[in-house]
Amino acid sequence: MKEFKLPDVGEGLTEAEIVRWHVKVGDLVKVNQIIVEIETAKAVVELPCPFEGVVAALMADEGETVDVGRPIISVDDGTDAGPGPVSGVSGSDSERGAALNDDMVPSLPKEERQPVLVGYGVKMGTAKRRPRKPSPTGSAEPPARPSTEPSGEPSARSYAEPVARPSAEPVARPSAEPPTRSSAWKSEPVLTGTEAAVETIASPGRGAILAKPPVRKLARDLGVDLTALTGTGPQGSITRDDVHSAIDAPPAPATARAVRAGADEERIPVKGVRKATAQAMVTSAFTAPHVTEFLQVDVTETMDAVRRLRQLPDFAEVKVSPLLLVAKAVLVAARRYPMINAAWDEAAQEIVVKHYVNLGIAAATPRGLLVPNVKDAHALSLPDLARALGALAETARAGRTQPAEMAGGTITITNVGVFGVDAGTPILNPGESAILAFGQVRDMPWVVDGQIVPRKVCTLALSFDHRVVDGELGSLFLRDIGAMLQDPLRMLAWG
Amino acid sequence: MTADASHGEAPPEFVQLLTPEGERVQHPDYDIDLTPEEIRGLYRDLVLVRRVDLEAVALQRQGELGIWASLLGQEAAQIGSGRALTEADMAFPTYREHGVAWCRGVDPVNLLGLFRGVNHGGWDPAEHNFHLYTIVIGSQTLHAVGYAMGIQRDGADAATIVYFGDGATSQGDVNESFIWASVFNAPVVFFCQNNQWAISEPLEKQSRIPLYRRASGFGFPGVRVDGNDVFACLAVTRKALADARSGQGPMLIEAFTYRMGAHTTSDDPTRYRVAAELEAWKLKDPIERVRSYMFKNQIADQEFFDAIDAEADDLGRDVRKRCLALPDPEPLAIFDHVYAEPHRLMDEERAQFGAYLEGFEG
Numbered sequence: 001m002k003e004f005k006l007p008d009v010g011e012g013l014t015e016a017e018i019v020r021w022h023v024k025v026g027d028l029v030k031v032n033q034i035i036v037e038i039e040t041a042k043a044v045v046e047l048p049c050p051f052e053g054v055v056a057a058l059m060a061d062e063g064e065t066v067d068v069g070r071p072i073i074s075v076d077d078g079t080d081a082g083p084g085p086v087s088g089v090s091g092s093d094s095e096r097g098a099a100l101n102d103d104m105v106p107s108l109p110k111e112e113r114q115p116v117l118v119g120y121g122v123k124m125g126t127a128k129r130r131p132r133k134p135s136p137t138g139s140a141e142p143p144a145r146p147s148t149e150p151s152g153e154p155s156a157r158s159y160a161e162p163v164a165r166p167s168a169e170p171v172a173r174p175s176a177e178p179p180t181r182s183s184a185w186k187s188e189p190v191l192t193g194t195e196a197a198v199e200t201i202a203s204p205g206r207g208a209i210l211a212k213p214p215v216r217k218l219a220r221d222l223g224v225d226l227t228a229l230t231g232t233g234p235q236g237s238i239t240r241d242d243v244h245s246a247i248d249a250p251p252a253p254a255t256a257r258a259v260r261a262g263a264d265e266e267r268i269p270v271k272g273v274r275k276a277t278a279q280a281m282v283t284s285a286f287t288a289p290h291v292t293e294f295l296q297v298d299v300t301e302t303m304d305a306v307r308r309l310r311q312l313p314d315f316a317e318v319k320v321s322p323l324l325l326v327a328k329a330v331l332v333a334a335r336r337y338p339m340i341n342a343a344w345d346e347a348a349q350e351i352v353v354k355h356y357v358n359l360g361i362a363a364a365t366p367r368g369l370l371v372p373n374v375k376d377a378h379a380l381s382l383p384d385l386a387r388a389l390g391a392l393a394e395t396a397r398a399g400r401t402q403p404a405e406m407a408g409g410t411i412t413i414t415n416v417g418v419f420g421v422d423a424g425t426p427i428l429n430p431g432e433s434a435i436l437a438f439g440q441v442r443d444m445p446w447v448v449d450g451q452i453v454p455r456k457v458c459t460l461a462l463s464f465d466h467r468v469v470d471g472e473l474g475s476l477f478l479r480d481i482g483a484m485l486q487d488p489l490r491m492l493a494w495g
Numbered sequence: 496m497t498a499d500a501s502h503g504e505a506p507p508e509f510v511q512l513l514t515p516e517g518e519r520v521q522h523p524d525y526d527i528d529l530t531p532e533e534i535r536g537l538y539r540d541l542v543l544v545r546r547v548d549l550e551a552v553a554l555q556r557q558g559e560l561g562i563w564a565s566l567l568g569q570e571a572a573q574i575g576s577g578r579a580l581t582e583a584d585m586a587f588p589t590y591r592e593h594g595v596a597w598c599r600g601v602d603p604v605n606l607l608g609l610f611r612g613v614n615h616g617g618w619d620p621a622e623h624n625f626h627l628y629t630i631v632i633g634s635q636t637l638h639a640v641g642y643a644m645g646i647q648r649d650g651a652d653a654a655t656i657v658y659f660g661d662g663a664t665s666q667g668d669v670n671e672s673f674i675w676a677s678v679f680n681a682p683v684v685f686f687c688q689n690n691q692w693a694i695s696e697p698l699e700k701q702s703r704i705p706l707y708r709r710a711s712g713f714g715f716p717g718v719r720v721d722g723n724d725v726f727a728c729l730a731v732t733r734k735a736l737a738d739a740r741s742g743q744g745p746m747l748i749e750a751f752t753y754r755m756g757a758h759t760t761s762d763d764p765t766r767y768r769v770a771a772e773l774e775a776w777k778l779k780d781p782i783e784r785v786r787s788y789m790f791k792n793q794i795a796d797q798e799f800f801d802a803i804d805a806e807a808d809d810l811g812r813d814v815r816k817r818c819l820a821l822p823d824p825e826p827l828a829i830f831d832h833v834y835a836e837p838h839r840l841m842d843e844e845r846a847q848f849g850a851y852l853e854g855f856e857g
Contacts (some may be wrong), residue, residue, distance in 0.1 A: 045556065
């Protein structure tokens with residue numbers, strides 16, 4: 001029986017989601033046969049089986065996020081020995097690598113790891129260290145303070161602080177070799193392996209203090225006692241942020257600090273679509289000055305038109321929703337005001353006016369927010385547009401949207417109404433100049449010919465890039481869409 | 496933007512001797528006369544290096560290698576140029592030249608050891624005249640020019656060849672090496688595998704002109720060759736090396752090819768390039784055209800192809816087995832090759848590190 005542990009397929013990944021199993025229990029598998037598809041922060045990849053045999057168990061479900069190093073499948077290969085050490089780099093080697101990285105990667109601005117295309121990210125795996133032999137004196141006591149400690153040193157030094165410091169003598173070097181390069185010893189605090197080891201066992205009472213050398217130096221520079229801190233880094237190691245927050249925050253009463261440290265918080269790693277969405281949103285919000293305008297519209301006639309369209313034979317096979325007519329109205333209005341369907345090219349210092357519309361539809365999918373677009377939507381007939389919108393939604397919901405389908409959008413509609421809300425201030429899809437939020441349609445008291453009557457009403461919210469679109473243009477665009485939804489006949493008149 | 500800088504366009508100056516359909520064509524400046532035995536040998540090389548590459552990708556996916564840079568699609572450029580080398584010529588690779596390593600007699604398992612993190616290359620560059628893989632982009636071009644200048648001063652009958660990618664042509668090192676090679680008329684062949692993508696950066700974002708034409712600005716000839724045509728790569732590289740050896744100076748060869756896989760196993764090319772491009776290049780596969788040519792001209796029969804496939808599978812299994820059996824390196828070995836000769840500081844550090852390791856239980 002052999003177990004296959006989830007490998008790190010992308011240099012420094014910690015976990016992956018099981019997307020789809022290609023095999024089931026009882027299947028015969030060969031070496032290098034594709035057994036499972038996984039999604040990491042970087043890519044969807046297929047994993048080939050390292051063994052030949054019969055699948056004995058699948059140890060992770062589809063949709064489950066699995067830590068690197070956890071067994072995901074066991075294969076009966078005829079040997080009855082327990083799970084062998086099958087994983088090379090992802091096993092002991094990577095643990096050793098992790099230990100090295102933790103110790104040796106110099107200061108990184110953040111402790112969160114960044115996915116990288118090349119080179120290793122920061123390892124967050126579990127680093128196992130072999131136990132040390134007892135100290136040469138045979139005593140478990142912390143090593144005696146070196147008697148040569150200069151008198152100028154602060155007396156309140158803790159044992160956890162690095163032993164080596166810019167002192168005049170090579171203090172605390174257990175090996176008896178004379179320093180051959182005394183000038184170097186004088187000018188530089190050098191931690192030899194033995195010293196580092198002494199240091200990690202030198203914290204009385206609570207085991208080793210874990211902190212990278214640059215963090216230790218920072219703590220020393222700022223006068224922070226590492227023994228008083230609780231690390232938030234990997235394996236409880238102390239990070240730069242921990243040191244900084246120890247100074248920034250006044251020493252709060254312990255009770256106050258501990259209030260929310262526990263089980264009623266959940267930490268969700270930012271990755272995949274969520275991460276891409278976050279970056280796109282921040283980029284957009286901080287590069288394009290957004291303006292949002294609102295308009296309440298009586299869409300009773302539009303809802304009636306939707307009902308009548310559904311009865312037409314041309315629309316028998318397709319889904320007709322209010323979104324279809326909103327889309328049509330946006331297309332008609334975009335033709336009347338081409339500047340709204342434009343992009344700001346910062347590098348070229350040009351405004352790119354698109355004479356075609358790739359109409360983006362923001363879709364909530366199991367994998368997060370995606371904005372696929374209908375290519376050349378301006379050229380589609382109404383039934384074709386309905387078909388395209390339907391196909392796009394279905395693909396998005398099935399999680400099969402391809403990058404190409406999300407690229408090249410020129411203007412976007414976000415249908416917030418499906419969530420039962422009236423309006424929002426949508427953020428532009430990067431590279432576009434306008435986005436329309438279509439709120440829920442509901443019965444409202446409305447004044448028609450001096451009488452208050454119940455009507456179907458919805459709110460439209462239009463955000464636009466104020467570098468490209470002036471207030472007047474944005475208002476005209478929004479007003480015309482409103483007018484078309486109030487009286488769909490105008491779509492014909494202006495279309 | 497000129498048309499021939501865009502993806503997949505076959506430019507007019509393209510040296511091609513074997514079309515994607517397996518038709519033999521002539522070229523006025525470059526031709527080659529290969530025996531059936533030589534053609535069978537080239538085919539075998541192509542198939543075997545592809546098989547080793549596939550096995551390595553699988554091993555990475557199984558957690559046995561930290562990373563792997565696949566050569567898929569670039570076999571002809573590497574085998575064609577690699578087989579053009581004489582024993583005395585010296586090759587300077589990037590980290591993707593598995594096919595050239597094969598031609599230089601380097602055991603593929605040594606390549607895997609590097610990517611498994613148990614060696615730093617594992618072969619003796621002097622023994623194979625094949626330098627260690629260079630991870631830094633383009634720096635090996637300087638090493639190659641320096642080596643070529645050494646050959647020049649020794650008066651040896653040899654040349655150097657240096658491999659790099661399209662992305663490397665944007666590096667300062669590469670441009671500096673062009674200048675030195677040109678000014679000193681060094682016996683070096685610059686072999687650029689233009690696989691169209693510098694990780695996710697397409698060629699048209701890196702150059703306004705076809706890469707081979709850059710050479711003229713530095714003062715030496717440049718030629719573009721169909722990088723998926725093993726005959727053309729062999730013919731052009733042979734000529735360039737012969738010119739270099741006979742004192743005619745450097746030459747730039749741009750092998751126009753395509754990286755069919757990811758940049759490395761850490762990369763997901765579907766995020767930045769369209770599937771249609773990949774499909775178009777599949778039709779220009781470097782192995783299929785040779786196979787088709789051999790079939791049509793009765794240079795080999797089905798039995799031969801089956802035997803090569805079987806040999807490839809055996810090689811794949813063998814490489815896998817020996818890769819998994821690679822021993823972890825001796826920790827103190829890291830001090831061994833820092834200096835060519837015994838060095839006091841190294842001895843001291845070795846002793847200190849040894850004492851540190853001794854301090855562990857078990």
